[in-house]
Amino acid sequence: MSETDIQIKKKPSFINNPRNRAIFYQLLLLIGLGYFFFSIISNTLANMEARGIKTGYSFLSSTSGFDILMTLIPYDATSSYFQTFVVGMLNTMLVSVIGIFIATILGFLMGVAYFSKNWLIRKSSVVYVETFRNIPLLLQVFFWYSAVLATLPSARDSLSVGEAIFLNIRGFYFPKVINEPLSILVYIAFAIAVVAAVCLKIWAKKRQDKTGLQFPVLYASLALLIGLPLVVTLLSGVPFQLEYPVLKGFNFKGGVTIIPELIALTLALSIYTGAFIAEAVRAGVQAVPQGQSEAARSLGLKEKKIMSLIVVPQAMRVIVPMLNSEYQSLVKNSTLATAIGYPDLFTVFVGTSLNQTGQAIEIVFMTIAVYFAFNMSISFIMNQVNKRVSHIER
Amino acid sequence: MKFSTILTGGLTLCLAIGAQAATLDDVKNRGMVSCGVSTGLAGFSQKDENGMWSGLDVDVCRAVAAAVLGDDTKVQYKPLTAKERFTALQSGEIDLLSRNTTWTHTRDTSLGLNFAGVNYYDGQGFMVSKKIGVTTALELDGAAVCIQAGTTSELNLADYFRENKLSYTAITFDTADQTRAGFESGRCDVLTSDQSQLYAIRIGLKNPADALVLPEVISKEPLGPVVRQGDDEWFNITRWSLMAMVEAEFLAVDSSNVDNAMKNGSPSQKRLLGSEGDAGDKLGLDANWAYNIVKLVGNYGESFERNVGMDSPLKIARGQNAQWNNGGLMYSAPIR
Numbered sequence: 090m091s092e093t094d095i096q097i098k099k100k101p102s103f104i105n106n107p108r109n110r111a112i113f114y115q116l117l118l119l120i121g122l123g124y125f126f127f128s129i130i131s132n133t134l135a136n137m138e139a140r141g142i143k144t145g146y147s148f149l150s151s152t153s154g155f156d157i158l159m160t161l162i163p164y165d166a167t168s169s170y171f172q173t174f175v176v177g178m179l180n181t182m183l184v185s186v187i188g189i190f191i192a193t194i195l196g197f198l199m200g201v202a203y204f205s206k207n208w209l210i211r212k213s214s215v216v217y218v219e220t221f222r223n224i225p226l227l228l229q230v231f232f233w234y235s236a237v238l239a240t241l242p243s244a245r246d247s248l249s250v251g252e253a254i255f256l257n258i259r260g261f262y263f264p265k266v267i268n269e270p271l272s273i274l275v276y277i278a279f280a281i282a283v284v285a286a287v288c289l290k291i292w293a294k295k296r297q298d299k300t301g302l303q304f305p306v307l308y309a310s311l312a313l314l315i316g317l318p319l320v321v322t323l324l325s326g327v328p329f330q331l332e333y334p335v336l337k338g339f340n341f342k343g344g345v346t347i348i349p350e351l352i353a354l355t356l357a358l359s360i361y362t363g364a365f366i367a368e369a370v371r372a373g374v375q376a377v378p379q380g381q382s383e384a385a386r387s388l389g390l391k392e393k394k395i396m397s398l399i400v401v402p403q404a405m406r407v408i409v410p411m412l413n414s415e416y417q418s419l420v421k422n423s424t425l426a427t428a429i430g431y432p433d434l435f436t437v438f439v440g441t442s443l444n445q446t447g448q449a450i451e452i453v454f455m456t457i458a459v460y461f462a463f464n465m466s467i468s469f470i471m472n473q474v475n476k477r478v479s480h481i482e483r
Numbered sequence: 484m485k486f487s488t489i490l491t492g493g494l495t496l497c498l499a500i501g502a503q504a505a506t507l508d509d510v511k512n513r514g515m516v517s518c519g520v521s522t523g524l525a526g527f528s529q530k531d532e533n534g535m536w537s538g539l540d541v542d543v544c545r546a547v548a549a550a551v552l553g554d555d556t557k558v559q560y561k562p563l564t565a566k567e568r569f570t571a572l573q574s575g576e577i578d579l580l581s582r583n584t585t586w587t588h589t590r591d592t593s594l595g596l597n598f599a600g601v602n603y604y605d606g607q608g609f610m611v612s613k614k615i616g617v618t619t620a621l622e623l624d625g626a627a628v629c630i631q632a633g634t635t636s637e638l639n640l641a642d643y644f645r646e647n648k649l650s651y652t653a654i655t656f657d658t659a660d661q662t663r664a665g666f667e668s669g670r671c672d673v674l675t676s677d678q679s680q681l682y683a684i685r686i687g688l689k690n691p692a693d694a695l696v697l698p699e700v701i702s703k704e705p706l707g708p709v710v711r712q713g714d715d716e717w718f719n720i721t722r723w724s725l726m727a728m729v730e731a732e733f734l735a736v737d738s739s740n741v742d743n744a745m746k747n748g749s750p751s752q753k754r755l756l757g758s759e760g761d762a763g764d765k766l767g768l769d770a771n772w773a774y775n776i777v778k779l780v781g782n783y784g785e786s787f788e789r790n791v792g793m794d795s796p797l798k799i800a801r802g803q804n805a806q807w808n809n810g811g812l813m814y815s816a817p818i819r
């Protein structure tokens with residue numbers, strides 16, 4: 090709608106110009122809203138002042154005074170509340186990323202399994218979806234935590250594999266890899282393998298386009314990615330050391346520990362969300378016209394290839410927007426951490442910190458901002474993915 | 484959980500709208516005192532099969548209801564976790580918080596709240612399973628410790644282990660039940676909380692005899708009722724309802740002899756019970772405010788023995804909570 094259009098139609102007066110009016114009303118609304126929020130905020134601040142409630146963000150730099158079960162950055166009771174905030178944020182991110190990863194794999198496997206010719210596989214997909222989609226998530230979190238993991242033996246009677254890997258009620262313990270100077274060679278070998286695998290993929294595609302010959306890229310890349318670093322490791326005399334977890338006093342020390350709270354929450358989140366993703370995948374596959382797979386079949390493609398090359402890529406158009414909202418739900422659902430004491434942002438910040446400082450409004454506001462940012466990022470990424478899959482389709 | 488977000492939403496809303504009505508008028512209009520208690524802690528605030536609340540903390544709620552409304556049953560109990568309690572009070576969801584809450588400087592000065600007194604002098608301790616063979620807290624190096632979120636216990640624990648150069652992992656739960664379950668399942672070696680609560684939690688264990696409360700007391704935990712700051716009338720009522728219970732015990736007035744003491748008692752008994760003087764009037768209450776408390780709820784000593792003392796499963800000795808003239812810290816300012 091250009092200016093000239095309006096002018097040609099013999100302009101209405103300035104006041105009657107619909108565009109000016111629209112702008113005017115928008116402005117009015119904006120001022121109204123602005124005033125609304127301004128008065129809420131100033132009123133709240135004045136009332137808090139009157140009631141002797143401390144306000145402001147200065148608490149972020151004061152010492153928290155409490156410890157946290159699991160932290161991805163160094164943290165102890167002398168750290169500040171800002172560090173508490175970061176610890177919580179990272180823990181939320183960790184459980185969300187792992188959860189999304191597992192849920193996606195599980196969801197795609199189960200979604201595709203629905204179309205399997207094998208009765209057992211098909212039915213197990215249905216049973217999985219119907220069971221886990223219909224049980225409240227909180228219950229599932231409790232199930233994994235209290236009914237499954239809490240029944241594991243005590244530290245002294247741990248289940249163990251070769252005195253190196255241990256499982257008990259306090260968590261899952263395994264050896265930690267400690268680098269030596271020569272380790273760098275192995276990492277370089279791995280990087281080279283990655284680059285080589287990518288080149289291989291490009292080369293194989295070109296060759297197939299030209300000659301129609303196929304190359305087993307997947308197996309070749311796997312061989313590269315595992316083989317090359319392995320060979321270098323052996324040649325350089327295994328430049329690693331393993332730090333084994335050992336039982337000292339009450340608990341295992343050393344190695345890597347995965348706390349049961351993280352395991353329970355990740356399991357619950359990914360299995361629950363996986364069921365929804367499976368449904369999305371099923372819907373997406375069903376949305377691809379039958380003619381597509383029939384055509385592929387008449388070209389002589391194998392069933393597996395039809396799924397992976399013809400059907401699923403087209404189904405992605407339907408699946409991706411649904412994935413977007415499932416991922417966002419998963420992030421929000423991760424706040425159920427507080428029910429079992431996994432130290433996510435909600436637990437350590439809205440829970441403990443809020444209670445110790447009493448800065449309810451500031452803390453809840455910051456927390457909302459973080460979840461908002463997380464979900465906006467997911468949305469952004471998924472919208473990019475969406476653009477790509479809709480392009481491929483045409 | 485999500486409840487705390489909702490509470491905070493409520494807090495924002497009511498702070499934004501403002502206008503702080505007098506709690507006493509609200510309570511009279513409603514005909515009910517809304518009282519925040521724990522989600523279930525034997526001896527302090529606990530609900531029985533019939534939905535009746537009882538306990539030392541519950542008795543403070545009942546005393547206030549008796550003083551204000553003349554009926555100790557006119558209380559609406561709101562079970563709150565440690566994390567929810569202050570927001571619930573700030574937002575006006577409850578009129579009074581009586582939930583084993585420690586009086587600390589931060590809470591008193593920065594939350595917009597006032598502590599109306601102390602109804603139990605406590606200190607933090609440790610409970611361990613007898614199996615692990617520990618007899619003092621100094622042997623707890625490397626232990627996993629179960630603890631409730633948003634408590635003073637969380638902070639004292641960190642201080643104590645740091646001071647004694649011991650390491651530990653803190654396993655933090657939301658409610659007392661979850662904390663107990665964590666201890667029972669073996670997720671942690673130690674449970675820490677105020678000692679009174681350890682005794683209360685211990686009798687809830689499947690096998691109380693397996694658990695041992697260690698001798699160390701690592702902090703001071705004066706527990707008492709809390710009200711919003713800025714409503715002095717309500718603050719006075721809460722403070723003096725508690726004082727009346729303590730003073731009644733000091734003056735040897737209890738629920739069985741209160742009628743006689745009102746008619747024939749000493750001058751200070753009569754002043755307390757309203758047959759002399761105008762103590763009630765000064766609080767904006769009826770003359771028989773304290774009579775109602777003693778008659779319906781009992782004096783502090785009766786409440787103590789019934790809920791946590793020798794007449795209860797907890798069997799806690801009076802200790803610090805005896806009257807000052809019996810070697811304890813319970814001391815009421817004179818009513819005159």
Ligand SMILES: N[C@@H](CCC(=O)N[C@@H](CS)C(=O)NCC(=O)O)C(=O)O
Pocket residue numbers: 520521522523524563564565583584585630631633634635636657658659660662676677680704706
């Ligand atoms: N007195 C301490 C601790 C109070 C506290 O919450 N203790 C736990 C003991 S594990 C409790 O009473 N929980 C009961 C509930 O959550 O309802 C404080 O004020 O911070």
